[in-house]
Amino acid sequence: MGYGLEVTGANDSFVIDSSISGAAYMPIVQGNTSCDDGNVYSNYTLGDLIYARPASGSGMIFTDFGDPDNPEADGDQHFVLLRTSSTAPSTSQNGSDYGLKVLDEVVGGSQAVMYDSRHTSSTIDIKASKGIKSLPGGISGYDGTPTESTENQIYTSYNSNTYALMNGQASILQGYMKIKLGYHFKASTTIIYYVGYYQWSGFGNQGFGPVANFGTILVGDLVT
Amino acid sequence: MVVERNSGTITCDPTTFQPTSSVSDVAGAAGAKQRLGGTSNSYSTSNLTLSNGQSTDFWMIGPAGYSATTTGRLTIAEDSDDLSVTTGSDPGGGEGDGGGATSGDYGLKISNSGGDQIFGTGVKGNTVILTDTRPALADDASETFTLPIAAADNTATKVAIVIIDLYAGGTGFNWPQWDITRNGNQFTVKNEAGVSRPYRYIAIRI
Numbered sequence: 001m002g003y004g005l006e007v008t009g010a011n012d013s014f015v016i017d018s019s020i021s022g023a024a025y026m027p028i029v030q031g032n033t034s035c036d037d038g039n040v041y042s043n044y045t046l047g048d049l050i051y052a053r054p055a056s057g058s059g060m061i062f063t064d065f066g067d068p069d070n071p072e073a074d075g076d077q078h079f080v081l082l083r084t085s086s087t088a089p090s091t092s093q094n095g096s097d098y099g100l101k102v103l104d105e106v107v108g109g110s111q112a113v114m115y116d117s118r119h120t121s122s123t124i125d126i127k128a129s130k131g132i133k134s135l136p137g138g139i140s141g142y143d144g145t146p147t148e149s150t151e152n153q154i155y156t157s158y159n160s161n162t163y164a165l166m167n168g169q170a171s172i173l174q175g176y177m178k179i180k181l182g183y184h185f186k187a188s189t190t191i192i193y194y195v196g197y198y199q200w201s202g203f204g205n206q207g208f209g210p211v212a213n214f215g216t217i218l219v220g221d222l223v224t
Numbered sequence: 225m226v227v228e229r230n231s232g233t234i235t236c237d238p239t240t241f242q243p244t245s246s247v248s249d250v251a252g253a254a255g256a257k258q259r260l261g262g263t264s265n266s267y268s269t270s271n272l273t274l275s276n277g278q279s280t281d282f283w284m285i286g287p288a289g290y291s292a293t294t295t296g297r298l299t300i301a302e303d304s305d306d307l308s309v310t311t312g313s314d315p316g317g318g319e320g321d322g323g324g325a326t327s328g329d330y331g332l333k334i335s336n337s338g339g340d341q342i343f344g345t346g347v348k349g350n351t352v353i354l355t356d357t358r359p360a361l362a363d364d365a366s367e368t369f370t371l372p373i374a375a376a377d378n379t380a381t382k383v384a385i386v387i388i389d390l391y392a393g394g395t396g397f398n399w400p401q402w403d404i405t406r407n408g409n410q411f412t413v414k415n416e417a418g419v420s421r422p423y424r425y426i427a428i429r430i
Contacts, residue, residue: 007332009345014382014429015332016351020372023429025343026350046357049350049426068357068390068424084352100334100343114351117343121336126348126430131380132404167426168386170400179399198399214402216384218430220348223340 005102018102018114024084027120032080032222035073044071044081051124051163051220052079054185060146060195061164062171062182074171074182080124080163080222086112088119124163124220128155130194131216137181137196138210146184146195147210155192155219158185163222164192168215176202181211192219233261234300236276243301245272245280249294250306254284256296274300287311353383354427357390358413361421366414371427375408384428385411391421 004018016025030043034055041050046069054061055076062074073079083089086104099117135154138147146152155162164183172179177200184193194217199208236243247256247269257267261279272280284296286309295308331345341347354371361367371378389400401416402423415421 007345009331013348014351014377015343015345015347015349020353020429022372023351023353026352026428046424047355047426049428065388065390066392068388068392082350115343117334120342123342123347123349126350129381129384129430132385132402134380165384165386167388170389172389172399174398177399181400211399211401214389214400214404215386216380216428218350218384218428223342223347224336224338 004105016102016115018104021105021107022112023104023114024086024112025115026082026084027088027116028080028122028124028222029083029088029120030081031122031224032078035077035079037073037076040070040072041079041081044069045083045087047084049082050079050166051082051218051222052077052166053160053163054078057160058185058187060182060184061166062180062195063166063169064171066172071166072171074180078163079166080122082124085115085119088113088116122222122224125223126218126220127157127162128219129216130154130213132214133212135194135196135213135217136210137194137212139197139199139208142199142201142206142208144208146180146193146197148184148186148191148193152194152196153191154183154194154217156190158190158192158219159221161222162192163220165218168213168217176200179211181213233277233279234274236274239276242273242275245274245298245300247282248297248299250297251308252287252292252294254294254296254309256298257283258298259283282307284309348430351429352426353429355425357422357424359422361413361415361423363415363418363420366412368410368412369425369427371409371411373409373429377429378406378409378411382430384430386426386428387413388424388426389421390423391417391419 006017007015064072102115103111104114170181179198181196184195196211247258259265259267259281261281267283282298287294293310297306334343335341387402398418403414405412
């Protein structure tokens with residue numbers, strides 16, 4: 001890079017690089033908020049990242065993106081919203097006028113905000129990621145139990161501050177077809193399993209099967 | 225290389241006694257060598273014969289890697305002493321294989337008012353590097369997008385590519401089946417659902 005800010009952490013981990021055109025850090029723009037089963041995530045804007053956890057601390061959670069502008073929680077949840085710095089609404093979350101602000105390159109005479117420490121006083125620190133189709137999913141039978149296999153384990157150290165990325169998950173009901181892609185925060189353990197399956201019933205028949213994850217899965221701890 | 229000499233010399237009793245000075249490696253590849261003290265002779269593993277009032281310069285090398293020790297020994301007559309050199313632990317990788325990165329004592333750190341770090345070295349955050357909402361993609365069709373990063377960084381552990389399925393209509397036996405492949409600094413999204421489906425992708429640098 002010719003100029004700007006580039007910070008690289010241990011093991012070549014990425015922190016920020018202002019030479020990446022169009023990149024934008026995603027601060028938390030809405031802190032921990034409740035969203036009951038069947039309700040939309042309040043203040044969600046298309047493009048936000050939704051990180052959620054079961055409201056009770058354990059259980060299964062999904063998200064219905066059937067209306068992409070108004071995704072609904074499937075299962076009682078607590079969630080936070082992340083939004084790109086270029087559109088983050090507040091610059092007073094840290095209670096001051098000073099901090100660190102990083103701008104994107106000049107495009108068309110203007111610069112987008114890549115990072116502004118005044119946008120947030122919290123963060124999601126990513127603890128685990130899983131690649132596409134790396135988790136097979138599965139279910140024991142029609143209306144059965146999602147497969148809790150080692151292959152479906154995402155994270156083994158979850159706590160009350162651990163959230164999972166809901167973007168890319170699903171809760172779809174199409175006539176007699178149901179598809180679920182989400183998470184199982186297993187009670188009495190610290191394990192998060194991937195849940196992915198379909199089931200259908202009609203014309204006197206029924207069926208079921210696994211659905212692998214079709215997007216990278218992220219799990220992180222909320223730092224406040 | 226830093227060389228520090230003290231002014232110590234051996235005292236022989238009787239003064240005519242001429243002890244042998246030798247070197248050896250005790251641990252690791254110390255490569256212990258010596259030369260007659262105060263001279264510009266080349267260091268050697270050969271023994272020296274010392275006289276009253278002379279000294280020895282001792283030379284050795286330290287470990288090449290992290291968390292390692294080399295030990296060399298100097299023996300004069302029946303007395304000996306060891307010198308060990310120990311390196312610190314690996315602070316983590318920088319560009320390439322190991323070294324040069326931060327271990328937590330330095331770097332960029334932004335904390336909230338409670339003192340908890342919310343950004344910087346050691347925190348894996350979410351940075352979107354490419355995103356778009358796409359119109360319906362036909363079954364078995366694919367689209368390729370170019371990421372604004374180096375090809376070497378286009379891996380699942382460094383870039384999370386999230387697909388949000390936006391299909392909202394119809395009935396029947398179909399469900400989201402997306403596949404993503406990576407090549408160089410590009411990724412390709414393929415719809416394998418059996419019907420056309422719109423979607424949104426979000427590429428996150430982690």
